[in-house]
Amino acid sequence: MAFKSEYLQKVYDKVCQRNKGEEEFLQAVKEVLESFEPVVEKRPDIVKAGIIDRLVEPERFIQFRVPWVDDNGNVQVNRGFRVQFNSAIGPYKGGLRFHPTVCASVIKFLGFEQIFKNSLTGLPIGGGKGGSDFDPKGKSDAEVMRFCQSFMTELSKHIGADTDVPAGDIGVGAREIGFMYGQYKRLRNEFTGVLTGKGLSYGGSLARTEATGYGLCYFTDEMLKSMKNESFKGKTVVISGSGNVAIYATQKATELGGKVVALSDSNGYIYDENGINLDVVKQIKEVERGRIKEYADRVPGSVYTEGKGIWSIKCDIALPCATQNELNGDDADMLIKNGVIAVAEGANMPSTPEAVEKFLAAGIMFGPAKAANAGGVATSALEMSQNSERLSWTFEEVDAKLKNIMINIFHNSYNASKEYGLEGNLVAGANIAGFAKVADAMMWQGVSY
Numbered sequence: 448m449a450f451k452s453e454y455l456q457k458v459y460d461k462v463c464q465r466n467k468g469e470e471e472f473l474q475a476v477k478e479v480l481e482s483f484e485p486v487v488e489k490r491p492d493i494v495k496a497g498i499i500d501r502l503v504e505p506e507r508f509i510q511f512r513v514p515w516v517d518d519n520g521n522v523q524v525n526r527g528f529r530v531q532f533n534s535a536i537g538p539y540k541g542g543l544r545f546h547p548t549v550c551a552s553v554i555k556f557l558g559f560e561q562i563f564k565n566s567l568t569g570l571p572i573g574g575g576k577g578g579s580d581f582d583p584k585g586k587s588d589a590e591v592m593r594f595c596q597s598f599m600t601e602l603s604k605h606i607g608a609d610t611d612v613p614a615g616d617i618g619v620g621a622r623e624i625g626f627m628y629g630q631y632k633r634l635r636n637e638f639t640g641v642l643t644g645k646g647l648s649y650g651g652s653l654a655r656t657e658a659t660g661y662g663l664c665y666f667t668d669e670m671l672k673s674m675k676n677e678s679f680k681g682k683t684v685v686i687s688g689s690g691n692v693a694i695y696a697t698q699k700a701t702e703l704g705g706k707v708v709a710l711s712d713s714n715g716y717i718y719d720e721n722g723i724n725l726d727v728v729k730q731i732k733e734v735e736r737g738r739i740k741e742y743a744d745r746v747p748g749s750v751y752t753e754g755k756g757i758w759s760i761k762c763d764i765a766l767p768c769a770t771q772n773e774l775n776g777d778d779a780d781m782l783i784k785n786g787v788i789a790v791a792e793g794a795n796m797p798s799t800p801e802a803v804e805k806f807l808a809a810g811i812m813f814g815p816a817k818a819a820n821a822g823g824v825a826t827s828a829l830e831m832s833q834n835s836e837r838l839s840w841t842f843e844e845v846d847a848k849l850k851n852i853m854i855n856i857f858h859n860s861y862n863a864s865k866e867y868g869l870e871g872n873l874v875a876g877a878n879i880a881g882f883a884k885v886a887d888a889m890m891w892q893g894v895s896y
């Protein structure tokens with residue numbers, strides 16, 4: 448038996464039976480339920496109300512066909528998803544991911560995590576997620592537009608500014624959000640804050656682009672300061688990925704005095720001992736939509752290595768910002784051996800359960816995704832507020848709110864870990880702190896969902 452509590456074991460067994468073979472979803476549920484051992488002991492009322500039994504079953508799961516026509520006139524068919532996991536504390540909120548690996552399991556794992564993350568932000572947003580197995584890589588702008596229009600034609604039936612508000616994630620950035628927003632408006636004849644991550648000219652928020660990466664660094668800085676009286680100053684930092692989260696984490700880590708020496712993509716990684724030149728990265732990734740390999744051709748002294756292996760680079764702080772399960776037990780061993788002091792997750796569930804266990808056992812400060820990367824969705828919620836009041840706040844205002852939110856998330860997670868006898872275990876702390884508000888709201892609302 449994996450769980451000490453018979454009740455949690457029963458809940459987990461049922462999840463396994465209902466979601467056979469959905470590895471990522473089962474992994475995410477298991478990790479959260481493990482943190483609930485002390486909760487079910489302390490709170491028989493939560494058990495009696497069936498809160499956890501309900502929490503693991505999405506309120507709604509939508510799957511649909513997305514047909515579109517490519518530039519050669521051929522009909523293509525992709526699969527679209529939206530999971531509306533939990534609306535106890537606010538409208539469903541969460542990104543859309545366009546990547547060939549997207550499937551029901553990936554969408555459900557992300558939607559499940561989003562419930563707790565959104566609750567941790569302290570803002571009124573429920574948990575949701577969506578996406579498609581469409582791969583934007585190598586597609587023309589016109590193809591991406593036709594796909595987005597077809598995807599939104601179905602998705603529009605299920606979302607709304609007060610119902611469910613999608614945003615970006617892997618493969619979905621400003622371009623895709625723009626195409627989807629245009630199609631939603633055309634279908635509904637309604638100019639509303641139905642998506643976040645919008646362009647600044649049509650209702651987007653300043654600092655949303657930077658928010659996840661910046662927020663990750665604000666969280667990490669607070670964790671370093673509070674737990675070990677440390678900071679980014681003079682630290683060597685390794686960041687995986689080279690997309691939205693990785694780029695703005697690099698910027699903020701550098702501003703805070705760290706030296707980021709490596710970035711990656713799904714093909715390989717670059718090492719630059721002088722510190723990454725972010726202007727070059729932005730040109731390659733944001734303007735040219737190229738590969739990280741090209742950095743080594745442009746920056747003398749930097750080296751590109753094909754394949755995984757970025758975690759073999761010696762560093763003080765590691766920020767995985769690419770994708771799920773990108774950092775395994777062996778990678779954790781290497782990082783620990785090389786003297787890492789802190790790991791914080793910009794991506795969703797980038798560390799395998801084995802890696803997390805190793806970090807915690809070695810006393811490494813570890814910031815789990817749902818706490819550390821919540822700055823993106825928090826700023827999305829700030830975008831929703833601005834849309835509702837039809838005003839825009841300055842960059843400085845949004846950034847200050849973001850920073851404050853990240854500092855609070857650290858302390859709420861830390862305090863919850865302490866309250867439940869697991870001081871410093873932010874995995875348990877974030878799960879418990881995120882759960883508390885959702886559970887309370889579900890109790891008040893009776894057996895509605």
Ligand code: NDP
Pocket residue numbers: 546548615616617618619659688689690691692693711712713714768769770771773793794795820821823824
């Ligand atoms: P982007 O699409 O901008 O960038 C993704 C990056 O991760 C790219 O460098 C990509 O490389 C790499 N990557 C993606 N899939 C894989 C894979 N299967 N194996 C190896 N590398 C991969 O996405 P984001 O930066 O927005 O997202 C990165 C992570 O952060 C995701 O886990 C996302 O869920 C999470 N996140 C994002 C938020 C946001 O606001 N955008 C908020 C909170 C979390 P390549 O180009 O080769 O595919």
Ligand code: 2IT
Pocket residue numbers: 540541542543564612613614615616643795820821823824825827
């Ligand atoms: O994983 C995430 O939190 C996101 N991709 C951001 C979601 C959002 O609604 O901004």
